[in-house]
Amino acid sequence: MAQKTISNWGNYPVMQSDEHCFSFDDQVQKIMEQSEYFIPRGNGRCYGDASLSKETINTLKYDNVISFDTKEGIFECQSGITLDKILEIIVPKGWFLPVTPGTKFITVGGAVGSDVHGKNHHVDGSFSNHIVEMELVLANGSIMVCSPEIHTDLFEATCGGMGLTGLITRVKFRLKKIETSYIKQKQIKAENLDEIIRLFDEYKNSTYSVAWIDCLKKGEHFGRSILILGEHATLSELPEKLKADPLKLPPKKSIPFPFNLPSWVLNSFTVKLFNFLYYGKNFKKEINNVVSYEPFFYPLDAILNWNRGYGKKGFVQYQFVLPLQAKQGLIEILHRISDKGLGSFLAVLKVFGKQESLISFPKEGYTLALDFPVRDGLFDFLDELDQVVLQYGGRLYMSKDARMKPDVLKAGYPRLEEFKRIIHQYNPKGKIRSVQSDRLELTT
Amino acid sequence: MATVLLLGATSDMAVAMARTMAAKGYDIQLAARNSDRLKPLQGDITVRYGVNCTAHEFDATAFATHHDFYYSLTPKPDIVICVFGYMSDNDAACKNWDEASKMINSNYTGAVSILNIVGEDFAERKSGTIVGISSVAGVRGRQSNYIYGSAKAGFTAYLSGLRNKMYHCGVHVVSVLPGFVDTKMTAGLNLPPLLTANTQQVADTVEKAIRKKQNIVYVKWFWKWIMTIIKNIPENVFKKKKL
Numbered sequence: 001m002a003q004k005t006i007s008n009w010g011n012y013p014v015m016q017s018d019e020h021c022f023s024f025d026d027q028v029q030k031i032m033e034q035s036e037y038f039i040p041r042g043n044g045r046c047y048g049d050a051s052l053s054k055e056t057i058n059t060l061k062y063d064n065v066i067s068f069d070t071k072e073g074i075f076e077c078q079s080g081i082t083l084d085k086i087l088e089i090i091v092p093k094g095w096f097l098p099v100t101p102g103t104k105f106i107t108v109g110g111a112v113g114s115d116v117h118g119k120n121h122h123v124d125g126s127f128s129n130h131i132v133e134m135e136l137v138l139a140n141g142s143i144m145v146c147s148p149e150i151h152t153d154l155f156e157a158t159c160g161g162m163g164l165t166g167l168i169t170r171v172k173f174r175l176k177k178i179e180t181s182y183i184k185q186k187q188i189k190a191e192n193l194d195e196i197i198r199l200f201d202e203y204k205n206s207t208y209s210v211a212w213i214d215c216l217k218k219g220e221h222f223g224r225s226i227l228i229l230g231e232h233a234t235l236s237e238l239p240e241k242l243k244a245d246p247l248k249l250p251p252k253k254s255i256p257f258p259f260n261l262p263s264w265v266l267n268s269f270t271v272k273l274f275n276f277l278y279y280g281k282n283f284k285k286e287i288n289n290v291v292s293y294e295p296f297f298y299p300l301d302a303i304l305n306w307n308r309g310y311g312k313k314g315f316v317q318y319q320f321v322l323p324l325q326a327k328q329g330l331i332e333i334l335h336r337i338s339d340k341g342l343g344s345f346l347a348v349l350k351v352f353g354k355q356e357s358l359i360s361f362p363k364e365g366y367t368l369a370l371d372f373p374v375r376d377g378l379f380d381f382l383d384e385l386d387q388v389v390l391q392y393g394g395r396l397y398m399s400k401d402a403r404m405k406p407d408v409l410k411a412g413y414p415r416l417e418e419f420k421r422i423i424h425q426y427n428p429k430g431k432i433r434s435v436q437s438d439r440l441e442l443t444t
Numbered sequence: 445m446a447t448v449l450l451l452g453a454t455s456d457m458a459v460a461m462a463r464t465m466a467a468k469g470y471d472i473q474l475a476a477r478n479s480d481r482l483k484p485l486q487g488d489i490t491v492r493y494g495v496n497c498t499a500h501e502f503d504a505t506a507f508a509t510h511h512d513f514y515y516s517l518t519p520k521p522d523i524v525i526c527v528f529g530y531m532s533d534n535d536a537a538c539k540n541w542d543e544a545s546k547m548i549n550s551n552y553t554g555a556v557s558i559l560n561i562v563g564e565d566f567a568e569r570k571s572g573t574i575v576g577i578s579s580v581a582g583v584r585g586r587q588s589n590y591i592y593g594s595a596k597a598g599f600t601a602y603l604s605g606l607r608n609k610m611y612h613c614g615v616h617v618v619s620v621l622p623g624f625v626d627t628k629m630t631a632g633l634n635l636p637p638l639l640t641a642n643t644q645q646v647a648d649t650v651e652k653a654i655r656k657k658q659n660i661v662y663v664k665w666f667w668k669w670i671m672t673i674i675k676n677i678p679e680n681v682f683k684k685k686k687l
């Protein structure tokens with residue numbers, strides 16, 4: 001253990017922390033006992049301060065696979081294994097992750113802690129929907145197994161509970177059957193916001209869907225976007241040359257992004273990329289092709305550390321969800337963002353299906369995520385946006401958050417008091433706490 | 445398929461090596477003092493790579509047990525990787541013989557004891573590869589860690605001699621000098637990123653060294669140059685430095 005400078009993906013905030021690592025079951029309780037207070041930490045891919053604390057218990061070296069039932073598609077592992085490693089094991093055997101976020105560099109513990117969602121939320125729900133059972137070490141050092149059937153209060157408060165109920169050690173979850181490692185992709189251009197919303201509805205039966213939306217365009221092209229849809233390709237849908245090895249893993253290649261750049265560099269890069277895709281000669285109204293799962297799910301992972309593109313001061317990602325009937329709210333927020341000009345050029349838009357959880361972020365509606373480089377005046381502006389989000393019945397994603405006020409959390413999550421009660425039951429003295437949980441008054 | 449024996453298999457470096465070799469199709473024998481701790485890794489390797497993997501109790505400093513330990517292994521390994529080692533505070537070890545002898549015994553004496561036995565067997569079989577994970581700390585003694593460093597220096601010299609002898613019986617010996625590695629032991633130290641290897645890089649280096657029959661390998665190439673420079677600083681200058 002020693003002091004280390006740490007931050008999460010947004011590089012904001014940055015802090016000094018005592019980081020503890022462990023590999024063996026018998027070490028966890030001892031580390032916990034000796035710690036004054038701590039937060040479990042996976043791969044630090046949440047954007048803000050959720051996995052930051054004076055002390056952190058890092059799970060990355062606790063990464064063994066426990067079992068893999070290749071017939072039934074049930075996978076069990078220690079919490080520190082990352083999704084990229086799991087894919088290497090399961091894809092060649094004809095299985096896929098039931099839910100995956102936009103990066104494969106997160107741990108299973110982090111997938112549960114944030115109850116992550118993917119492009120298939122409207123059909124498959126969030127990660128917690130696929131958990132068979134999991135095991136935690138609680139603040140008092142005791143070990144407890146929970147599932148949708150046993151210790152349900154602990155289970156519910158752990159899914160999306162940002163690590164506050166205990167340290168997840170083991171997770172058993174169901175996989176999704178695939179015939180090939182390829183995705184049948186369809187990309188459709190939408191001229192404006194009305195069209196993209198209509199398209200989401202038209203393609204609601206599509207397994208995967210997400211849109212890249214231009215936040216700055218005004219006038220008749222306000223909300224112009226590219227809708228990206230996907231299905232796992234069946235064997236017969238593969239081009240001949242891929243049929244010989246249908247479950248092939250994509251080659252490992254990535255380009256490091258070694259320097260902190262001023263944020264306009266990244267922005268102008270994404271502007272160019274989007275325009276290239278949007279106006280490119282080859283881009284008809286609709287493109288259909290078959291691609292490997294890698295570029296489809298993880299386009300950004302090809303550039304390691306792209307977060308440094310936002311400069312030294314870091315950035316925050318703002319992600320909210322608004323109910324389906326609140327389209328007007330979406331329009332208002334997009335207008336405000338483009339008027340202010342503080343945000344990134346591109347945002348990700350998605351439609352969530354129904355979900356009623358204790359504390360998980362997803363609920364039915366539109367979710368929009370975009371980046372804001374940290375600068376003067378930003379947080380005041382985001383406070384204003386929060387009010388619009390709340391006014392339309394929406395809420396923010398804690399996993400991306402580094403600055404929201406406790407009232408905003410409270411107003412957005414109707415079962416917050418129940419969540420707090422459960423945390424206090426399993427973590428009574430606030431032994432497990434993060435900078436975020438203190439800021440949001442969950443552990444103070 | 446050939447079998448790899450990892451001695452000191454609970455260390456982060458050994459975990460990466462075990463997985464890397466298993467991914468290449470080798471069967472794996474994991475050995476460590478606390479063999480209960482090996483069970484999860486044993487399961488992991490079996491599930492991930494579908495190879496045979498076994499776990500064995502082995503204490504590097506219990507010299508008397510080494511012979512029986514080695515001859516209890518079935519099958520006998522074709523590749524032996526000696527990863528165990530122990531480092532603690534130099535000043536404390538100067539005042540406390542138990543600490544000092546623990547460092548010497550795990551980094552040097554224990555390695556000599558087990559590798560003598562392995563070497564005899566490999567020489568008789570006229571095949572096999574022995575890999576020793578030594579350290580750049582053994583290149584020149586520094587005030588901050590010369591007890592560890594001198595034990596590793598002894599180990600490096602041993603490996604060099606063993607390589608010389610074994611060459612004539614068709615057995616290959618690899619010495620690995622990893623430099624800074626990001627492990628549990630160094631967690632939380634703010635190591636210089638450019639000079640620090642991760643355990644996977646060490647494992648890849650070892651796998652390649654075995655495959656290509658390399659003799660002495662560094663993980664990050666500039667360590668070789670850094671150590672060349674350090675070796676060549678005149679003693680008169682070196683002794684005045686706070687290193």
Ligand SMILES: Cc1cc2nc3c(=O)[nH]c(=O)nc-3n(C[C@H](O)[C@H](O)[C@H](O)COP(=O)(O)OP(=O)(O)OC[C@H]3O[C@@H](n4cnc5c(N)ncnc54)[C@H](O)[C@@H]3O)c2cc1C
Pocket residue numbers: 008009039040041042043044045046047050051059079080100101102103105106107108109110111112113114115116117118161162163164166167168169300399400
């Ligand atoms: C490029 C990119 C794209 C992303 N896309 C999406 C997306 O599409 N959908 C989505 O939902 N998220 C997305 N995210 C966010 C990311 O998936 C989550 O923040 C995830 O939780 C990060 O996991 P981690 O392993 O890095 O954990 P960390 O970031 O270290 O921790 C995240 C939270 O989980 C808790 N936690 C971690 N491990 C444990 C454990 N063992 N026990 C208990 N609690 C634990 C931590 O305390 C913390 O509260 C994205 C992030 C990036 C960088």
